[in-house]
Amino acid sequence: MATDKELSDFLKSVEKRAFKRALYAVRGEDAALDIVQDAMIRLTEKYADRPAAELPLVFQRILSNATMDWFRREKVRNAVMQNLSEFEHSDDDGDFDLLETLQVLEDTMGTESAADAVSRAQILQLIDAEVGALPTRQREAFLLRYWEEFDVSETATVMGCSEGSVKTHCSRAVHALAKALRAKGISP
Numbered sequence: 001m002a003t004d005k006e007l008s009d010f011l012k013s014v015e016k017r018a019f020k021r022a023l024y025a026v027r028g029e030d031a032a033l034d035i036v037q038d039a040m041i042r043l044t045e046k047y048a049d050r051p052a053a054e055l056p057l058v059f060q061r062i063l064s065n066a067t068m069d070w071f072r073r074e075k076v077r078n079a080v081m082q083n084l085s086e087f088e089h090s091d092d093d094g095d096f097d098l099l100e101t102l103q104v105l106e107d108t109m110g111t112e113s114a115a116d117a118v119s120r121a122q123i124l125q126l127i128d129a130e131v132g133a134l135p136t137r138q139r140e141a142f143l144l145r146y147w148e149e150f151d152v153s154e155t156a157t158v159m160g161c162s163e164g165s166v167k168t169h170c171s172r173a174v175h176a177l178a179k180a181l182r183a184k185g186i187s188p
Contacts, residue, residue, distance in 0.1 A: 002052040010055045011040055018063055021143050024132050025067045035070050039063040060144065060158040123186055130180045134173050137161075141169035142177075 002010070015036065022032035039062045047058050131139060137159070144155040145166070155170075156163045181187070 001049050002055060006052040007044060007048055007055070010052065010059070011043070014056070014059060015040075017143075017147055018059070021063065021140075021147070022067060024139055024143070025136070026070060027132070031070060035066045036063070039066040042066070056148070056150070057154055057157055060148065060150070064140070064158060064160075126184055126186060127177075127181065130177055133180075134176060137165075138169045138173035138176065141166050142173035145170050 018036045022035040152163045155166045
């Protein structure tokens with residue numbers, strides 16, 4: 001059984017990555033935040049009795065299910081009533097990511113020129129956009145394997161598919177990202 005501190009430390013360590021993963025899926029910051037909070041609450045309420053080593057896989061599965069639940073609710077909501085928020089004018093352009101900005105400031109405080117910081121931020125935005133443009137299953141496999149650093153079998157468990165499918169999705173995602181980024185002048 002995970003201790004309260006282990007559970008708290010795990011949630012702190014996964015919150016930013018989970019938010020980004022949900023944001024890629026639903027493409028809305030408020031919805032992504034709700035999904036992550038719901039997933040964290042479900043983990044603490046129903047699975048806190050699990051060993052600490054099981055928390056990453058359980059949480060990722062809960063996060064995937066919470067995201068699918070959100071899509072189901074949205075489908076029903078949109079079928080029942082017209083989404084009035086589509087008619088509201090928004091002042092922000094949707095490109096600002098507070099978490100990335102804070103991370104950049106924290107990591108580079110005083111060690112990087114303004115030109116380098118701007119260049120790096122622009123490259124990160126391009127990469128972020130390309131990851132967001134991947135097909136859903138490819139994006140999910142890519143994020144779980146390379147961002148969450150799960151192995152193939154753990155990723156297959158979270159995604160509910162075979163290990164071969166995970167390998168295929170990851171391979172296609174990596175090739176698509178490499179091609180898209182090379183086309184924009186970004187190379188390793």
